[in-house]
Amino acid sequence: ALEPGELLIRVFAQTPDGSLDTWAQEHQVGMRRLRREVALRLPETQLLEFTVPGPDAERITLANDPALATEPVPVTESIPAIAGLLRTSYVFPDRGAAAADGLEASLAAGEYDGLDDEALAGKLTSQLYEFCHDRHLRVRVRPPWAGRPGRGAADRPPRPDWLERHGPHNYGIHRVERLDGDVGYLDLHGVADPEDGGRAIAAAMELVAGTGALIVDLRHNHGGSPDGVVFWLSYLFPDAETHLNDIFDAGTGETKQFWTLAHLPGDRYLDRPVYVLTSQETFSGGEDFAYSLQAQGRAEVIGETTGGGAHPTAGAPVTPTLVLLIPHARSVNPVTGTNWEGTGVTPDVAVPADEAFGVAYGKSLRHLLAQELPPPLLDEVREALGALES
16 A cells, blocks of 8 residues: 555566566566666655556565665676666677676676775776777766766755856866967867857857967867867868768667858858867867867877777766766768777877977967068067977
């Protein structure tokens, strides 16, 4: 019997022979995990029932257990949950199935016994890379402020007012400057979605719009929004006719095309050289930024080969404390027909990351010296180049 305010959830199982007992034996881990998820997300649920369609059908009932919401999840539940996600959601099903088999074999061998969350996440991430060679595929410990799955923003510590107004890390824009000699400089540590950071991106491009050459520093860029990459890059092309990237989603079977935008706030940055700085630290959306410009011949990439992560990723909570970051899609560049997964973006000019800025700045200044410049600006360029070379 349910009291007012209490909830019953009934699950109808599809079984080939109509036998609920056989189905339950095959899905014991899933049933326990669902009972735990219900305890976390809908604590008012008093009964979780499993049954099959039909009159007078047998039922299996799991009563509410408040301890499920707080006790640690055993690896006998978390590893099968990860394995299931690998088989159903990973962008490369064959690799996902092989990785799932490997994790289950390690579970059976007792390799995860006694590991705390940090150690378990590290071991699983290492194993997943061995199986799939995908730097986006990993297990992470959920930070304490993230709360449990299903918790709302009201349950988390309040964000400072400046963070609400300007987003984490100023929408990835670390520094914007006009360097001596009329060279624009953008230091981008991330790529914000234009819905959040569009005004900041437009303001940054406005500040460098009048310069004679542009350096985009992605050496500390760890990625972000594909739409944000398109927004930034659209300033470097004349119209909406440049096809930058495609992303194929394995879950839906759909391919989303990414083209430069027809309308932008402010002026575009055209007919002037662009230099992109990279390092081994450059990853994901930062690599998309560099790879797309390089493939289109719009920029010269200077620095080190990047990290090699080209797969858009979603976070799937596995337990209240662990989350699986699993790539569900892959990028396909329309020029190269491939992407930078596992290989990274190979620079046009390979130099150590800490030397990349000087090389790009020198190239910018020498380009400007070859132009017809008014005397005051010409003197500034010569002085800047002299200072750099000395």
